[in-house]
Amino acid sequence: MATPRIYTRQPLVVRQVIELDDAAARHVGLVLRMKAGQPLTLFNGEGGCFSASIVQSSKRSVSVELLEHFPDEKESPLKVHLAQSISKGDRMEYAIQKATELGISEITPIYSEHGDVRLKADRAEKKQQHWQQVAISACEQCQRNRVPVVHAPVSLEQWLQQTQADLKLVLHHRTEQKLSGYDQPQTVALLIGPEGGLSAAEIALAEQQNFKALALGPRVLRTETAPVVAMSVLQYCWGDF
Template identity: 50%
Template sequence: MSTGPRIHVAADFSVGGDVVLPEGPARHVARVLRLGEGAPVRLFDGAGLEARAVLVEAGRKRVVARIEAVEAGRGESPLAVYLGQAISKGDRMDYAIQKAVELGVAAITPLYTEHGDVRLKGEREAKKHAHWQAVAASACEQCGRAVVPTVHPPRPLAEWLDERHEALRLVLHPGTARALEQVDPPADAALLIGPEGGLSSAEVEAATAAGFSPLSLGPRILRTETAPVVALSLLQHRFGDLR
């Protein structure tokens, strides 16, 4: 693929076709990077396609790229990991989502848990959900993935547990044995990360009843935004594309 900024555009790619860049990326390309007509860019549709393109219009109000070539994207892990991440405050959730995407997660569900101290409702929840999905798309621009993982709307932990069917299901729980050594390579996996205050004993029991095995990440207690980075790294090294 050509050099140039990598931009997520949810559009149909066809060779010779023109794509109008969304407002945010257009502003970045024209005003921050100061790229003009003829500059190369790379586009990805979020569903698996990459495109090599060139700018044919680069005004202050409108930026248009013309598609020169289309190909299948790269960077997807052979292991599909579905992350249930307890919602945390401020930038911590952004960090967890960003790094999970970089480490190849297939989808993320923000979870309301007993000890979690974040409760979102109505318009505030919708805005935060849209923000988290944008964080995932931005992470894909940086790390080279052509598929943007879905960030599902926040939901209670019990609902997420009821829908789990992955071959390998893991819940982070300090002080327990590691659960990866004797496991055959699974087709997919579910990973549950609790909040800063940890999952309650009832929530751990509910996860165990839903087929989850406890996973310890060593003698130190990790922050809720650090835990998915370490756990996903272990999973990708053991079963995915970091081997």
């Protein structure tokens, strides 16, 4: 079995013995059923990772000793902020998971005209926490040591007004504009609409904020497929693919 990678929010120092937080301890002790002496890899999002050895393990608590720090970075030189229209079911989780694997820097869930999800304040907070955990789990799997931030959901208009980037792109299939011709950016803002697409008014509003229309081929992509395709193309053109 490959050495499990575990995220923890606490400070990490070589030769320190720490107790894992509840969620990590349950995963290591209860789900993986790991025992004292077995190896782990820990990271806290501040860069690099640590080799560790389990000192004590039970279903409720796990303590580990940090052995060595590895300044290992797998971050793309291209910083991409994804605005993803909120979708039902597990499609939003899929979009966040795959965007994280593909090197996204930030994710903001947005409410749009044709989107059919509206969250009350308490529900939105719980969803944000859940989506952040999806990103964390994706980092554990894909060996990223820095976790992209999943922001609180906001309206499309609010995100457009507050977002800054070298290149701003809005995906929709009613254009023939392609990536060729743009200078290489260091930062990209990427706007993806819901299953029903962005309205003409929303696209016009994005263009007023200097967003450039972009099509990814002649076929209409699902809302959870679009970020996967867009991130792959961006990483190939200007990132680390």
